[in-house]
Amino acid sequence: MNASNLVTPALLLAALAGTARAQCTSQLLTHFAPQSFDRYGAAVAGGGSVIVVGAPFDDIGNATDGGARFIYENGPAGYIYAQSSHSGTNSLGMGRSVATDGLLVAAGTGGGPTNGAFVQGGGTIARKVSGLWTNAPMPALGLNAGDEFGFSVAAGAGRVAFGAPRRDFNPGDDMGAVMVYRINAQGNTELVTQVIRPANSSQAGEHFGYSVAIAPSGVPNAGMLVVGAPDRDSDAINSTGGIYVFNSTGQGYSLQNLPTQWHEAFQFNGLAVATNGSWITSGAPSFGNARGRVFLYQRLPNGNWEPTGFISGPGGDGGNFGYNLAMNPDWLAATAPGHDQVFLFRLQEGSWGLHRTLSATFMSGSNQFGSSVGLTNDHVVIGDSNDSVTLFSGAGSARVVPLAWMSGADEAAAAEIISVPSSRTGCLRGATPTANGLPGLCGSSGNAADVFYRFRAPKSGIIIADTIGSDYDTVLTAHHALPTWQGSNLIVCGDDIPELSSVASRIAFPVVQNQTYWLRVAGYSGLVGGFTLNVRYECPADFNDDGFLDFFDLDAFIECFDGFACPPGKTADFNADGFVDFFDLDAYVNAFDAGC
Template sequence: MEKLKFSLVSKISVFFVSLLVVIFGVSFVSAASNQKLTASDFNNADRFGDVVEVSSSYAVVGSSLDDDKGTDSGSVYVYYWTGSVWKQHAKLTANDGSQNDKFGYSVAISGNTIVVGAPFDDNKAGVDTGAIYVFEKDSTNKWIQKNKFTPSDVLAYDNFGFSVDVDGNYIVAGAYLSDVNGNDSGSAYVYNKSLNNWSLQKKLTASNAAWGDMFGQSVAISGQSIVVGAPKASKTYYDDWGLAKLVNSGAVYHFVLANSNWSEKQVILASDVKANDIFGYSVDVNANTLVVGAPYDGNGSAYIFAKNRTGLFSEEKKIVSPMVGRYSYKGFGLDVSVSGDYVAVSSENKSSVLNTGSVNIYKKVLNNWSLKKQLISDSTSADAFGYSVALYNNYILVGAPQSSATYLYSF
């Protein structure tokens, strides 16, 4: 299943933008103002930038429609920071790659480990069962494929590897169309590295799982916390006529590690939960902050949660699609990222051209989140700038896969 697409032809009021800069200190930056990454073997149809991640001195970019191992087999590009510029370091493909696997549909990096999802990989269980691949950097700085994983209970069309994340010795991967608790209820799998070997540790499902929840559409891990988005979960409640539902309102599930076991600690809903918001379409988490995208909440929104002393996340701020002139974003919350006191929220549709997109960066100061920077595509065509976004310290990586480009900024 491809990411949802949104359409809005927007216009920017130069006067209004200038006024925002003067009054609020918000800076607006064209994508041409910093380094633009493209593949060494560039092909505009490869969707380079479908997913992006950045960690320490390495950046990772997925190109899920690359054809090196067959049509749409997919690949991943690795870049490294030289001290002055980012340079291509490696191109990764699956050892057993084949057509339509879409290797690179999801990516994650932590230290010397890169995890790549290929959710349309086929195996003996059937079509589109999915797989994840683990690469590790060796002593010569080469990235070597160490493992390929497909859980034994994954079936055709489960799309295992649709979402992935890694932190230290733990990997989490979503199979959002798994039928474990009804059609497309979804599941996620946790892998642990011990004595230099990766192995399956736990299968995660929602405590209140239901048909069509799509649990595992998005995943994120930080330390002893895993969060899993179920954007089509429906909140149930009782009204004057009995049991009722807020269909596709969405939910996020928080799991914690204790005594070598991952268990559900919290079901997180938006404070203003409504039907069809798709809350949980995108998620990211660090030690103290959780950010959740809800791209169908009107023009889209993102929710920021802070972890309290008991280890629970409580809602701290709702960010709605901001206005620029007379126009606003569409699909705001399509992708989200958090690093330190910064949160990034992306949208495909912004600027004066359809699907050129933008990214907003928010900073927390004295417990208040405020808009600090807006990154705007410099393209004159539909490049899907903002389809993917990743923060790391003072770097932000933004994918524009419809032009097979990725933009890197420092701030």
């Protein structure tokens, strides 16, 4: 393998951090020397503050289709190129799969002796040594032609698992296997365990190891191994697919269980797997006319993992939802390559609610947008292996989007829970309109893209909510019950703020202690952009209405009291008795000292 020179690739990142506009800013990663059909982005992964991108048809290492993998690290200006490794062997296909937990980086390769149409495969593992990413020597792998070792790879809890979905137990059975490695104190890679023919399976062709996942350090069940077998049969039903769960035993792995399979032929459950330690997800992208499903698994008191629900493809038939998956403690990303979409779900109160739909259409992607997906602590990275870069067809790219973009749930039933007071910033791009629209709203916003928040009032009073600081013409509404197309349950709808000559929105409404209320952020006539949502109780002493109680408010009141300009909508008659006198000054000072 040849290490490339340290070259900084072009980045698309506006220096707007902390503003509403910045919430709609993403970063485009590309090959530093793109060529046609590199397929950069065919595989991506994230972990901690590290992103890895594979380009299996890269030619830079003086080899045709030798492949490469690229490492990026998060910094003040976004993800910055750190190192890349390029194969010097023709048709090796390095970077066909990639993985990282932030400490280790792994890549699968696709070359070597073939058995029919299938290759032997291989892999590399790198770690940081003296600040530099360095490949650790791999032991003899003992591979055979056609094993497809490295077809899948996962990293977590100091271990790396490579899937070899066509490795034989008996000659020609394509049963599949998984090999798990770690780096020892001497910096060498050593085999932890090889898993083949789990649970004494006798089924040929189940392709155990087609997908793999490892629970990361610092979470429940750290080190747990999840393996997908998408061609596993169930009760004589072909290719229902399934997953296996293995517990880490310190030196190896022990099989925990095979969760219950779903009985639909050729749904290929287990084509993708992911875990955050508390949940396991598996993709069945051919389920139901290729609409696709993602199955959700939780651990039972007896230690077994069983499905407790599923998410059907939000985009409808033909999307192949669940083809690729990624998880962190709070987020789930699932691709639907049939529709060139990536869906982002957030965990809240034990349920996964849809927050955004990122599509090729508005992310300037190609027909391979969502060819891969990964999650770091605070970003989602989306591969687009057919993207054209500086006129190079199929050079590929990877789009990095902040999870802060996804503030506010796309569905009212999964509304993001906030406290009072609070402030949120987000981006409405990728949000969709409420199904069938909402009746009776202002600003021509009934069928506009929208996001939802909800809160339980800690006390009775008047709530002030505004979108001051947003970068587009917003519409803000409050609802006393779940808003649906059958009834918006509207309390108040706000479009512009005339006294501020602003296209931001502000509303005020009474709340009752312990009652739940919904807030909806949308745009005038369907406009979208970066938004800021501020929610607080009415505070009369906040005389300049900037959301803060400080001496600027005291100065503003004194100026108004002395007969100079008053803030919009304000008067010096603070006690509202019809007279401006020192009783008003006393009342204001008392309110200011009391903190509202």
